[in-house]
Amino acid sequence: RQIKTMVMVLDGSMTLALLRGDHQLNLQKLADGTGAADIRPAEPDETLERLGAHPGSLGAVGVKDLRIVADHALRGRRNLATGANTDDWHYSGVDIDRDIAVDEWLDLREVSAGEPCVTCGQPLEVVRCIETGHIFKLGRRYAEAMGATVLDADGVERPITMGSYGIGIGRAMAAVAEVHHDDRGLVWPVAVAPYETVITVASMRDDAAVAAAERLYGELQGQGVEVLLDDRDARAGVKFADSELVGIPWRITAGRAVADGEVELTERATGDTQRVAIGDAAARVAATLASARP
Structure with missing residues (x-):
């Protein structure tokens, strides 16, 4: 029954990302949901300057000057606890709809083992893996900065929507090495x-x-x-x-x-x-x- 407040900097702007206390933030979901290209956690001194408290006592109650995004799992929740933005102080009985001005509801959390698949309903299995390649949407931010445009059906110039597609050769080698080795060394396929x-x-x-x-x-x-x-x-x-x-x-x-x-x-x-x-x-x-x- 705890609200976890993650203070993030998205494209240079501080943002509060709220999750259930037992959930973990998925940075890729945060990027996809907000459209931000540059994401990092706020430094402790940045957090102290803007919110007046250190991590562990942070919250979004009464915050008006920062963007607030919240995970769907918190929607409609009541009687929650969260930091009061004063060191070692917390609020209880928080109603997220009443007490926190959420700007946008997003899917932000990591899934957990055993949760039902949204497609087939079967329980999910969580396993360790190595990312050897990726595909993701960059949007129009860089296209607009570079002036990269295309003519639409009406002959009007529009900024292109960019995507990123890549494979990591080094990561692929590491994945092969993890699977194909013994006590004497590598066993290359x-x-x-x-x-x-x-x-x-x-x-x-x-x-x-x-x-x-x-x-x-x-x-x-x-x-x-x-x-x-x-x-x-x-x-x-x-x-x-x-x-x-x-x-x-x-x-x-x-x-x-x-x-x-x-x-x-x-x-x-x-x-x-x-x-x-x-x-x-x-x-x-x-x-x-x-x-x-x-």
């Missing part, structure tokens, strides 16, 4: 892997292994495979650990098996390793990758 295959030379002192690796590197490139050749002068264990950390889907190891005319194929996701003839390795990997690509 083939569709988004920076390289599809890494060829690891176990020892750069083994001329036969180096020659086999370079041959396979050329063959895989010729078949359109995105391949990395690890020919660093480092221990084999270091190279294996690095390829697992980076998460390249397949590894071809040119090591002792080269003496028998074979190399090792290792799948990063499962760790399964098999020996195949050097002459068959490129075709085997290329065919496997082709079936895994979207």
